[in-house]
Amino acid sequence: MRRVIVIALSFVLALAAGAWLTVQSWGDVARFAGHKLYAYREGYRTMIKRFAPRYQRYVVWMGDSTIMGIAQPSYPQFLAPRLLDEGHIASQVVAGAAFDFYNYYFLMGPVLDLEPDLIVIVAHLASFNEKRGTKFTYNDLCSMIPTDELPHALRLPLAPRRLSAARLLLARLLRTEAGEEALYVTEGLRTLWADGAAWDVLGPKTPPPIIDWRAIYPAVRAYDVPLTRRNPTVRMMEATVRMATSHGRRVIVIGSPIPHMLMRERWWYDSAVWARRYAVLRAAVEDAGGTFLDLHEAITTEGFADAGGHFNEKGALHMANLLQPVVTKAIAVRATP
Amino acid sequence: MLFNSLEFAVFLLLVLLGYCAIPRRWWRGRKAFLVVASYLFYMNWNPFFGLLLLTSTLLDFFLARAIERTEPRARRKALLAISVIVNLGILGFFKYGNFVVANGMRLLGPWVNGVDPPLLDIVLPVGISFYTFESLSYSIDVFRGMPAYRSLLDFSLFLSFFPHLVAGPIVRPRAFLSQLAAPPVVTGPGVETALARIATGFVKKVVFADTLGTYVDIVWSAPFGYGAGNHLLAIYGYAFQIYFDFSGYTDIALGLAGLFGLRLPENFDRPYLAESPREFWQRWHISLSTWLRDYLYISLGGNRVSPARGYVNLMVTMLLGGLWHGAAWNFVLWGGYHGALLAGQRALFGDQPWRAGAVRAWLRRAVTFHLVCAGWILFRLGKLEDVWAVVRGLGHWGFVPSRAAGEAMVAVVLAFGLHGIARAPQARAAWTRLPAWTQGIGYAAVAGLVFLFSPASERFIYFQF
Numbered sequence: 030m031r032r033v034i035v036i037a038l039s040f041v042l043a044l045a046a047g048a049w050l051t052v053q054s055w056g057d058v059a060r061f062a063g064h065k066l067y068a069y070r071e072g073y074r075t076m077i078k079r080f081a082p083r084y085q086r087y088v089v090w091m092g093d094s095t096i097m098g099i100a101q102p103s104y105p106q107f108l109a110p111r112l113l114d115e116g117h118i119a120s121q122v123v124a125g126a127a128f129d130f131y132n133y134y135f136l137m138g139p140v141l142d143l144e145p146d147l148i149v150i151v152a153h154l155a156s157f158n159e160k161r162g163t164k165f166t167y168n169d170l171c172s173m174i175p176t177d178e179l180p181h182a183l184r185l186p187l188a189p190r191r192l193s194a195a196r197l198l199l200a201r202l203l204r205t206e207a208g209e210e211a212l213y214v215t216e217g218l219r220t221l222w223a224d225g226a227a228w229d230v231l232g233p234k235t236p237p238p239i240i241d242w243r244a245i246y247p248a249v250r251a252y253d254v255p256l257t258r259r260n261p262t263v264r265m266m267e268a269t270v271r272m273a274t275s276h277g278r279r280v281i282v283i284g285s286p287i288p289h290m291l292m293r294e295r296w297w298y299d300s301a302v303w304a305r306r307y308a309v310l311r312a313a314v315e316d317a318g319g320t321f322l323d324l325h326e327a328i329t330t331e332g333f334a335d336a337g338g339h340f341n342e343k344g345a346l347h348m349a350n351l352l353q354p355v356v357t358k359a360i361a362v363r364a365t366p
Numbered sequence: 367m368l369f370n371s372l373e374f375a376v377f378l379l380l381v382l383l384g385y386c387a388i389p390r391r392w393w394r395g396r397k398a399f400l401v402v403a404s405y406l407f408y409m410n411w412n413p414f415f416g417l418l419l420l421t422s423t424l425l426d427f428f429l430a431r432a433i434e435r436t437e438p439r440a441r442r443k444a445l446l447a448i449s450v451i452v453n454l455g456i457l458g459f460f461k462y463g464n465f466v467v468a469n470g471m472r473l474l475g476p477w478v479n480g481v482d483p484p485l486l487d488i489v490l491p492v493g494i495s496f497y498t499f500e501s502l503s504y505s506i507d508v509f510r511g512m513p514a515y516r517s518l519l520d521f522s523l524f525l526s527f528f529p530h531l532v533a534g535p536i537v538r539p540r541a542f543l544s545q546l547a548a549p550p551v552v553t554g555p556g557v558e559t560a561l562a563r564i565a566t567g568f569v570k571k572v573v574f575a576d577t578l579g580t581y582v583d584i585v586w587s588a589p590f591g592y593g594a595g596n597h598l599l600a601i602y603g604y605a606f607q608i609y610f611d612f613s614g615y616t617d618i619a620l621g622l623a624g625l626f627g628l629r630l631p632e633n634f635d636r637p638y639l640a641e642s643p644r645e646f647w648q649r650w651h652i653s654l655s656t657w658l659r660d661y662l663y664i665s666l667g668g669n670r671v672s673p674a675r676g677y678v679n680l681m682v683t684m685l686l687g688g689l690w691h692g693a694a695w696n697f698v699l700w701g702g703y704h705g706a707l708l709a710g711q712r713a714l715f716g717d718q719p720w721r722a723g724a725v726r727a728w729l730r731r732a733v734t735f736h737l738v739c740a741g742w743i744l745f746r747l748g749k750l751e752d753v754w755a756v757v758r759g760l761g762h763w764g765f766v767p768s769r770a771a772g773e774a775m776v777a778v779v780l781a782f783g784l785h786g787i788a789r790a791p792q793a794r795a796a797w798t799r800l801p802a803w804t805q806g807i808g809y810a811a812v813a814g815l816v817f818l819f820s821p822a823s824e825r826f827i828y829f830q831f
Contacts, residue, residue: 030554032802036561039806040813047814186412186489193410195373215817222818231772259489 052214055221062220063213069125070169077139081119086360088118089140091133092151094126095285095339103340104348105149108356111349116357121145125167129156130265131190132167134182137272138175147360148273149352150266152310153285153338154325155251157262159189166190169212172200178272185268186261248336249292256309267313274318279359282314282321286328286348288336300326320359327351367410369618370572370820377407378622381528385626393549397523400626404526408493415491418456419526425452426501427521430508442509449505457498460490465693493532495690497525499657504539506661512540520546529622533615535633535653542628550627558798558805560624565812566790567617572816574777575611578603581774586747589755593764596771597756603774604746605739606781609637612651638738638785641720641730643707646738658687680712681705691745696753700744707737 052059064071081087090096090105098106105122112118123140125132133150140148171192174182179201183194203212228234256263266282273280284307292298303325311321332344340348367374381403388395409416429449436442458466504521508514515521524542525531585592585600592600616633623630633653640646647655666679681702688701720730747753765771797805 030557033554033557035802036558036806036809039803040809041806043807043810044813047810188411188492191368191371193367193373195367195377195410196371199373199376219818219820228769228773231776232767232769234769 051218055218056214059214059217059221060210061217063215063217066216066220067169067213069167073123073136073139073170073173077121077123077136077143079143080121083144086116086118086147087143087145088112088120088147088149088356088360089143089145090120090122090124090149090151091128091136091140092122092124092285093128093153093156094124094337095153096122096151097124097126098122100334100339101342101345103345104352107345107349108353111353112356116360118146118357118360124151127156128167129153130262130269132170134185134265134269134272135167135170135173137269138173138178141175141273141276141278145278147279147281147356149281149283149356150269151285152266152282152314152321154254154287154306155248155338157256157260158251158254159261160251168192168196169200171197172204174201176201181268181272186264189261249288249295252287252292253297254306256306258309258313260309263309263313266310267317270314270317270319280314280317280319281355281359282310282319283352284310284321284323284325285338286332286340286344287325287338288328288330288333289326290330291333291336322352322355324348324351367407369615369622370568370816373410377403382625390549394519396549397519397546400528401519401522401526404523404528404531407528408526408531411492412489414489418460418491418494419497422453422456422497422501423518423522423525425449426505427515427518430505430514433505433508434514446505446509450502453498453502453505457494460494462689462693496534496536497531499536499654499661500539501525503536503657503661507539515539515543517546527623527628529619530630533612533619534651535616535619535631536657537630537653541631545628552625552627555798556624556627559794560621561805561809562794562797563617563621563624565621565809566794567614567619567621568816569812570610570614570617572819574781575607575614576819577773577777578607578610578781581770582607582746584768584770586752586756589747589752589759592759592766593762594760595763595765597759599771599774599778601739601743601756602778604742605638605735606778606785608742608745609634609785610781636785636789638735639731640734640738641727642715642734643704643711643737646734647704647708654687654690658683662686677709677712680709684708694748696744696748696750700741703741703744707741 079087092105096103096105105120109120112120121143123136130150130152168190174197179197182197187193187197224234254260258264258267270280270282287303289298289300289303307321307323307325311323314321328340328344328347332340332347334341334344367377381400384399384403385396388399390396405416405419408419426449429445433442433445433449436445504524520543523546524537524539527537527542530537582600582604585596586604589597613634620630620632631653633651635649635652637646637650640649663679663683666682667675668679669676671679684701684705685698686701688697688699688704691697691700720726743753743756747756797808800808
């Protein structure tokens, strides 16, 4: 057993020496890379701050890339000036690419701290499909779950996202300044390694795009998801809405438009089938005290920028027109806890 | 809790500390501690899973004792039937319930057109296929004459022991339970070998399997857009991805068991060096193929029946073996494909040994490897239209270069080389003869490598089965 002790000691010493040397040599660059990589995390941690005075009515939009408005404004961006002008309602968007109800759940704590009058959440059907193949989980955001929510969180379907009770507790435990910095450095190091110029000899990092009309196939197929109340993301949606409504906030969940005409043309689409699926979402939202707005057939092919459900200007404006009266009406009635 | 996660590292450290803190002479205490730790490990996925595992444990422990006590064969058979029906019933409900409903709806097609199947609200418990087979084999062994074990604690540990709980290897009751009679002796060389296995497993999983998996996912998520070059690379890539993924998991499992002085069966023996489909199954997922042979194929009559019936037995065994991997038709097809290969080998070559000669041997290996690879396409791609896209893609040359393709190419070349040259037991023996401090530094290097490669790390493929 003496040899085993020597192995353990030399392992720990070598690991410590390696870590020290690495941090000395690349620590600052790695920290910078890590901060850049996790800019969204820092953003949500530090920037989910209320910018309008407390007396002003406030709406928070939570969603995925369909409302981020990066390439072009989406409907929350079109609506923001209208709501401000007509109803003195301030808007804030809390969104991220490929966000889903797991992420909204993680971020609901900081959003509730904003004391919004209304929270509008995007339910993108593809995000309920466990096989859609997105690589982005944003699991690191799970440390933002409020402490009083943890007992509920541990009963939720965490496994599909490779989360577990142990991981959640560990994440909460490590949510310190030092823990956060360690995360940035370690993840930065991994990024430096993965993006190192030496790898370029193996080929271009971004291969030429595969041009084929069937390239839209996986995208539209992702909308073909039979739903039940036990679907993990449906359960997360219910938990997200319930967390907000139990804190006295009004919640509207939008059944985001899907490219149904394209699906009918290139894949298959049956209005009755999809209507039943959205009915499952409606029931889950309403049971949690929220309001469900089914807009899945609200936009025709001309309103979409792509098969992934992103809107072009026409589609975004149409959505803004549809949602304006709904938001104005909903925000006029304050919820009671 | 995945083996390649921070929480598992913390869990393992706590379990090792707790285990060592209990005096060796209090062996029952140590076993009880391991059972509790294993249940916590399992229930971390979903607390309900623990209840299912407990049900299987209690059911087969008491049924086996009843079988042992019962004299009339008919009653013994009835008790065994209860064990088989309940175990397979639980497995069937959780694993195949939705599959049956969805296919039933398809059969009813014209009458229920446009209606989503009323899918059952089922969460598939991780590892249920593995522990159900282990539990069943205990009842069957006792029915066949093995004495039933008296200790519920031992039997609980046999089924729940966390290193093999979620993805095997499928442990045989006699082999494991006999180790629990007395406290195992944990020796220095034993721990060194265990550490070497764990390190090997992590490298296989994180460095090889995940690198290859990234590329396979890219190509086969849109298989219609690529030519033969990319598809060939993806096919070879997947062959080694699944091998390194599963054998990596097995290495870690065997190594972890070794830290407690317990032995689990080997599951792989360089399968891609097999010279025939039959030899492939003697080298691939050995614990499953021997289970299917001993408890299904032989129970059906094996080859001690008419030749025609023998072929039927073979095909039934392989079809069910395919279905064991998952509730989908592609797994059934994959099983059927391997059944056809085995039947074809038997029909064409019988049980005659192969003619000697190195060149002939390598040719046979190449043919077998490619036959196995063709099967992996069925296994990996769930939809026949995607399989067809790959077949069509193989028909016209084209190669889209990318960094992922370059990485996969390097990994495949290394994998071929390592598979052909390295003999794991000898390599491990040579490694453990090195000075202790060298090993420590080596493990630190492996930890660094795993750390750098792990962002792409996905769950172990065999967790799904």
